[in-house]
Amino acid sequence: xxxxxxKSIVIGVISFWMIVSASASYxxxxxxxxxxxFNHQCFKCHGQKTYHYFNEASGKVVKDRMNPYFVMDSIAFxxxxxxxxxxxxxxxxxxxxxxxxxxxxxxxxxxxxxxxGGDDTYAQYQFxxxxxxxxxxxxxxxxxxxxxxxxxxxxxxxxxxxxNNDNINNVIVYDNNICLSCHAxxxxxxxxxxxxxxxxxxxxxxxxNQALHFSKVRCIECHTEIDKEMLIAHKVQVKEKxxxxxxxxxxxxxxxxxxxxxxxxxxxxxxLGFFNATILSDxxxxxxxxxxxxxxxxxxxFGFVLLGITIHAIIRIMxx
Amino acid sequence: MEQKLYLYPVWLRIWHWANAVLFLLLLFTGLxxxxxxxxxxxxxxxxxxxxxxxxxxVITIAYFMFLFGNRFSSNGRFYKAxxxxxxxxxxxxxxxxxxxxxxxxxTPFPVTENRKFNPLQKLSYVASMYFLxxxxxxxxxxxxxxxxxxxxxxxxxxxxxxxxVHITTxxxxxxxxxxxxxxxxxxxxxxSNFKSMINGWH
Numbered sequence: 001x002x003x004x005x006x007k008s009i010v011i012g013v014i015s016f017w018m019i020v021s022a023s024a025s026y027x028x029x030x031x032x033x034x035x036x037x038f039n040h041q042c043f044k045c046h047g048q049k050t051y052h053y054f055n056e057a058s059g060k061v062v063k064d065r066m067n068p069y070f071v072m073d074s075i076a077f078x079x080x081x082x083x084x085x086x087x088x089x090x091x092x093x094x095x096x097x098x099x100x101x102x103x104x105x106x107x108x109x110x111x112x113x114x115x116x117g118g119d120d121t122y123a124q125y126q127f128x129x130x131x132x133x134x135x136x137x138x139x140x141x142x143x144x145x146x147x148x149x150x151x152x153x154x155x156x157x158x159x160x161x162x163x164n165n166d167n168i169n170n171v172i173v174y175d176n177n178i179c180l181s182c183h184a185x186x187x188x189x190x191x192x193x194x195x196x197x198x199x200x201x202x203x204x205x206x207x208x209n210q211a212l213h214f215s216k217v218r219c220i221e222c223h224t225e226i227d228k229e230m231l232i233a234h235k236v237q238v239k240e241k242x243x244x245x246x247x248x249x250x251x252x253x254x255x256x257x258x259x260x261x262x263x264x265x266x267x268x269x270x271x272l273g274f275f276n277a278t279i280l281s282d283x284x285x286x287x288x289x290x291x292x293x294x295x296x297x298x299x300x301x302f303g304f305v306l307l308g309i310t311i312h313a314i315i316r317i318m319x320x
Numbered sequence: 321m322e323q324k325l326y327l328y329p330v331w332l333r334i335w336h337w338a339n340a341v342l343f344l345l346l347l348f349t350g351l352x353x354x355x356x357x358x359x360x361x362x363x364x365x366x367x368x369x370x371x372x373x374x375x376x377x378v379i380t381i382a383y384f385m386f387l388f389g390n391r392f393s394s395n396g397r398f399y400k401a402x403x404x405x406x407x408x409x410x411x412x413x414x415x416x417x418x419x420x421x422x423x424x425x426x427t428p429f430p431v432t433e434n435r436k437f438n439p440l441q442k443l444s445y446v447a448s449m450y451f452l453x454x455x456x457x458x459x460x461x462x463x464x465x466x467x468x469x470x471x472x473x474x475x476x477x478x479x480x481x482x483x484x485v486h487i488t489t490x491x492x493x494x495x496x497x498x499x500x501x502x503x504x505x506x507x508x509x510x511x512s513n514f515k516s517m518i519n520g521w522h
Binding site: 208209211212245246247248250251252284286287289290291294298301302305306309312313315316319 | 353354355356357358361365366369417421422423424466467477479480482483484487488491495498499502505506
């Protein structure tokens with residue numbers, strides 16, 4: 001076989017492999033949303049910072065700015081839990097007409113429980129218990145009815161996170177950003193409160209290694225009442241009841257195993273003898289990640305040292 | 321009467337006792353952190369963290385004082401080992417500790433003006449002061465400033481590896497501490513070596 005033929009075969013095989021891989025990944029990645037075409041009528045304007053409309057009075061096409069609070073991120077929407085929805089599943093079908101009727105702004109918004117409550121399809125998510133916990137939480141008891149699920153869970157972008165995410169760091173960032181969307185954003189915070197927005201950096205000044213704690217655990221780990229039956233605790237407590245004792249996490253029975261790490265598989269636990277081993281791939285918590293075998297080995301070594309010293313001392317005394 | 325030797329200058333004694341107290345503090349607070357529990361804690365976790373960090377910083381300063389003293393005084397020469405015949409000397413010393421001492425043999429390497437340590441002491445002191453303690457200090461500072469640590473090493477958290485190195489080295493040095501204290505009772509009287517480290521005279 002001459003060199004040209006050999007080269008051609010190699011290049012041919014590589015090209016074939018690349019084409020097959022590319023088409024396979026295209027097939028896997030491409031998801032068609034059945035309502036995308038319909039929703040595009042809305043995203044045409046509400047997915048952009050500017051929109052066009054025909055002004056009958058002037059007889060001209062006008063380009064105008066979209067109210068930034070009404071701009072929706074279509075990519076985030078099609079990655080969210082509600083990605084298969086039509087916009088008019090939740091909003092009035094009268095929005096199909098433009099200009100929109102001004103009175104439509106007064107439409108009653110759905111709450112989570114309007115769709116998810118009392119439905120066996122969603123029983124595993126325990127929406128009724130979540131509702132109970134939320135009603136007992138400081139978010140509900142200290143604020144008006146304006147504080148709804150939507151304050152934290154944006155219906156246009158919220159997606160189930162902790163259960164589906166392999167990277168615990170991404171889970172922490174996503175969940176903490178939900179809290180910070182109010183607690184680090186005065187505009188949104190004052191929608192429901194006249195209080196001055198507390199600065200979380202100052203209120204947590206007592207916390208050692210603050211930056212590390214903020215990036216490695218979620219706010220809800222310390223600020224909610226843990227219920228082992230719940231997937232995600234929703235009973236946010238008054239600040240006086242927040243976890244402040246280091247040993248609640250920094251111990252063998254770390255509460256983090258009932259919260260942040262509860263979705264990790266049980267098989268991962270005690271890997272190589274480490275207590276709470278599931279934490280170890282990304283993190284290390286003093287007091288929570290002791291190693292059973294190292295504990296035993298250190299006790300044996302220490303025992304032998306003390307025994308050796310004792311025997312040596314006894315023989316010294318006896319042969320004095 | 322045997323002539324007394326002035327082997328422990330003031331700076332060395334101050335460093336030694338400061339190092340001893342700080343090491344014990346680090347040992348107790350370190351154990352308290354490692355075995356912290358909701359039901360019982362030896363020292364409150366946050367207090368133990370502060371005490372451990374402060375003691376760690378002070379023991380580092382003391383360690384630099386030790387290095388400086390050894391570099392610019394004659395004390396440093398006691399830590400230099402001769403290469404030729406060292407293993408043989410070491411074996412002789414070990415044999416003395418496991419047999420000769422019980423049959424009242426004379427110590428094979430008696431303390432002189434130019435030989436403060438026997439071969440086994442020299443090995444353990446060099447290993448502790450120039451190998452284990454620097455590792456303990458470096459890993460300790462890395463844990464005080466964890467943002468400096470490499471995040472992930474072959475799928476394992478860098479902080480976890482650093483923590484393991486710190487704890488294992490600390491354990492090795494605490495074992496050394498017990499052996500060191502026991503061997504200090506092997507003197508003219510059980511307390512004579514301790515007195516030497518107080519008044520400077522051997």
